[in-house]
Amino acid sequence: MLLPTLLLIHSFINLSFRVNPTAAAPSSYQLQQSSLGASKPDDWEKYVRSPPKRTIHPVKVLSSYTLGNVTNPNGLLTGHGSTVLTRSVPPSSNSTLGNPPPDVPPTIVVDFGQNIAGFLSIRFGGAHNATPGLPGIRLAFSETLEYLTNVSDFSRSDNGDTITPGSDQIAVQSKPYTWTDTHGCEFENTKVCADGLHGYRYMKVYLDALPADAPYTTSYGSVAISSMSLNFTAFLGTPDTFTGWFESSDDQLNQWWYDGVYTNDMCTDTFLENSTDPRDAASPTLEGKQVLFDGAKRDRDPYVGDLAVSSLTSYLSHDDPIASRNVLADLGDHQRDDGWIPPASINNYTLPLLDYPLWWVVCSYDLFMYTGDYDYVRTYYPNIVKVLDTFYPSITNPTTQLVQKGLGVSANYGDYAFLPRTGPVTYYNVLYVLALQRAASIATFLGGHSDDAARWTARAQVVSDSVNSNSFDTSVGAYFDGSCGFSPCPTHAQDGNSISVISGVANETTANSVLSYLSKANARPYGNSFYDNDLLQAGFSQRVYAFISYFEIDARFKTAGLAESALEEIRRLYGWMAANDPGITQWEGIADNGTKYEGAFTSLAHGWSTGIVPALTNNVLGVTPTGPGYTAYNVKPIPGDVQWAKGVVPTPNGPISVYWNSDKAHGLFFLSVSAPNGYSGTISVPVSNSSVPVYFDSQQAWNGETATKSFAVQQGDGYPTISKLRHFRTALSTNATLLAIFHLAPQLNLPNYYLAAGCITQTVWNYVSGLPPETGIADYDLVYYDASDLSWEAEDRVIQASRKLFKGAGVK
Structure with a gap:
């Protein structure tokens, strides 16, 4: 089992040199002799799934699906003649020719090779009736192929504004021309209609006419098809658009990461009235803007809960925040007077969901942290206050201080899965804790909102304590879901239990218990189910949502010793989706025996299911923002059974590049990081225990017991924190007094300290801002840490020793 040792790299190191710091542990020979530091050639582009250009042609005609009189079926692919569908009028029933041949509509099925989304065009070579x-x-x-019938698996008319029976109709003209699938009807506004944009892999083409389309079309005649193509309207994620990428020793993980990006790209598109959800979702405030839809095929409405995953995928791959920002801002602009935030534009912004206002807060935090969008958080900070201080208190039980479904307006509200649960639902409350924590961080980063930060932090702790007191089931070691009457329901949900770990509601012991229970009760061949039994509804114990599974996977990575279980769950879940039709794209939900959970209606390219992207980048590669726009960040690889990983994470001021490699047989770990100037990074390397040596830029920084020359060490809880002073001295070389202090400081031999020399903070700030450096220091502070408070006698000994040491340095 690997434990982390921390290597702290302050902003001034990266500010001055954009260095490529390296850390490794342990080694009996020089790092230069190790092959671990030799980075692998970048080879990630081969995994990218995006089509190379917006015009996409089918890759094959599926011969086993060809029916009736079809000549030259591959002509539309090869360009060597047209594909011709011919259907003759069947003989009358009193014919003397014997039994007439069956009247089979001539049919072909084309395969575009992978899921795509956009508008189809067909070049017809002519027709006759x-x-x-x-x-x-x-x-x-x-x-x-499973759901390929004479009507689409899903079409816009299925959700309302019904103009087709589920198939698109064409009245083919006699002369050659190009037809494009456009929402609407060719005749009388009601006849020969098409739904326009589709998300699909396969398309059935057959010569037939609806009786309702008479007299404009006939089922009999001949049609020549010269070619066909699709105009891909979604985000075209070609390799040159990637500002972030991931690669590792595990080829499958690599491919699924890029499959997730492509899935999300398919959901990133322009909001247009006739290609979005017809259930009163059209919105003039979104029209023409880029958004992150929930799914490529359906519902094609941007839901804020989905952004909790899909936005992260977008930030980490193409650094394209505008689609997320447009959605978050629009929903904030439609906030209700009582503080409730709508989940999406559907039903004219009135669909009553109870959890999505909390996801709006969490997603606003993510936008801030990943992109540094101060304008957004300043603009919508009052909305955050209203969500947390008006709406959720209105549905809080004053006795337990828990959000309780059934109070206030919440009785008939749903959630991400429209679940029939009630009472103090654990999921709502641990998500409430997470939102309060995130909002408190926003308040702190913005400054001037210390009262809000303190209030939300305190409330988060109260709710957390109450969840642990009222909702934990000691009989199984996991949290109850909600109430059945006046008692907890004996059912345990993946959502609340997973987010309890991420939010810190569950301490380390409880986190291990919760995740152990989910492994035992919920593991299926195709992922982990979102309930452990069917108490609430039949089939729940077999249903898997990759959306909620992301939070369980993330919780496993963040719980010491469970990284391999996170990777094992990823391999079951994403391996199943990749191995089954349509392949590549990631599904909205999975049901019994790995089937599509809502049959043909299921979206098989759903952005909320792309959690493998942030899971691997944030945890295996190990990069997470801890300050707005990565101004502060952590690099903490959690390898599990992965041998090496490399990648780039985009930030507003340039990439953070990471490469790490390990040799478990010899206990070696190598890590290289580079980051933009002005960023402060805390870098951790996993070692077997805190006594192994750690090297920095090929120099030993920690010998397993004490710091070596040029390093100051903070030792605590078995995790040595090592701060390299050499680069700081170079960066601040104009300050001789400060250098004298740095030279003398290690002689204090304090186990746990940071040195704050006079106006050091102002010095660093001046450097970042391009101002002249400070020229003198009047005093210094010594900040030290211990498991318990120092007695005043011990503190006085430190003060006297430091006075003696710095007597000649010209400072107090």
Whole structure:
């Protein structure tokens, strides 16, 4: 089992040199002799799934699905002649020719090779009819072959604004022309209609006409198809658009990371009235803006809960925050007077969900941390206050201080899965704690909101304590879900138990208990189910949401010793989706035996299911922001069974690049990091125990017991924190007094200290801001840490020793 040793790299190191610090432990020979530091060649572009350009052609015609009179079925692919579908009028029933041949509509099925989204165009080479009307072509779209029928697995008309029966219809003209799938009808505003944009992999094309489309189309005649293509309207994530990437020793993890990015790219598109959810979701305040839809096929409305995952995927791959910002800002602008934030534009911003206002707060924090968007948080800070201080207190039980579904307006509210639960639901409350914590951080970073930060932090602790007192089931070692009458329901949900760990509601012991229970009770061949039994509804114990599974996976990474269980869950979940039709893209939900959880209706390219991207970047590569826009960041690789990883994380001022490699047989770990000037990073290397040596820039910084020359050490809880002074001295070389203090400080031999020499903070700030450096120091502070408070006698001994040491340095 690997434990982290911390290497603290202050902003001044990166500020001055954009250094590539390295750390390794332990080694019996010089780091230069180790092959671990030899970085692998970048080879990530081969995993990218995006089409190279917006015009996409089918890759094959599936011959086993060809029916009826079809000549040259591959012509539309090869360009060597047209594919011709011919359907003759069947003989009358009194024919003397014997049994007439069956009247089979000529049919082909084309495969675009992977899920895509956009508008289809067909180049027709001409047509002629055999009965009155133009020859009719019908199109059915599907993400899988399983649900490919004469109608689409899902079409916009299925959700309202119904103009088609689930297939798109074409009245093919006699002369060559190009038809483009546009929402609307060709005749009388009601006949020969198409739904426009589709998300799919497979398309069935057959010569047929709807009776309702008479007299404009006929089922009989001949149609020549010269070619077809799709205009890919979603984000075109070609390799040159990647500002962040990931690669590791595990080829499958690598591919699934890029599959997640492509899935999310398919959901990143322009909000247009006729290609979004028709259930009163059209919004003039979103029209024409780039957004992150929930799914490429459906519902095509941007939901804020989905952004809790899909936004992270966007930030970490293409650094494209505008789609998320547009959604978050729009929902904030539609906040209700009581503080409630709508989940999406659907139903004219009125769909009643109880958890999504909390996700709006969490997602606002993520936008701030990953992109440094101060304008957004300053603008919408009052909305955050209103969510947390008006709406949720209105549905809080005054006795338990827990959010209680059923109080106030909340009785008929749903959540991300419209679950029939009630009472003090653990998921709502631990998410409430997380939102309060995130909001307190925003308040602190902005400054001037210390009262808000203190109030929210205190409330988070109260709610956390109450969850542990009222909602923990000691019989299984996990949190109850909600109430059944006046008692807790004997059912345990993945959502609340997972987020209890991320929010810190569960301490280390409880976290291990919760995650152990989920492994035992919820593990399925295709992921971990979101309930341990079917008490609330049949099938819940077999249903898997990759959305909620992300939080469990993240919790496993963040709980010491469980990284390999996180990777094992990833491999079951993402391996299942990758191995089953349509492949590549990641599904909205999975049901019994690994089936699509809502059948044909299931979205198989859903942004909320792309949690593998932040899971691997934040944990395996190990990079997370701890200050707005990565002005402060952590690099803490959690390898599990991965041997090496490398990648780039985009920030507003340039990339953070990380490469690490390990040799478990010899107990070696090598880490290299580079970051933009002005950023402060805390870097951790995993070692077997705190006594092994750690090297920095190929120099030993910690010999397993004490710091070596040029390093100051903070030792605590078995994690040595090592601060390299050499670069700081170079950066502040104009300050001779400060250098004298740094030279003398290690002689104090304090186990746990930081040195704050006079106006050191102002000196660093001046450097960052490009101002002249400070020229003198009047005093110094010595800040030290211990498991318990020092007695005044011990403190006085430190003071006297430091006075003696610095007597000749010209400072107090």
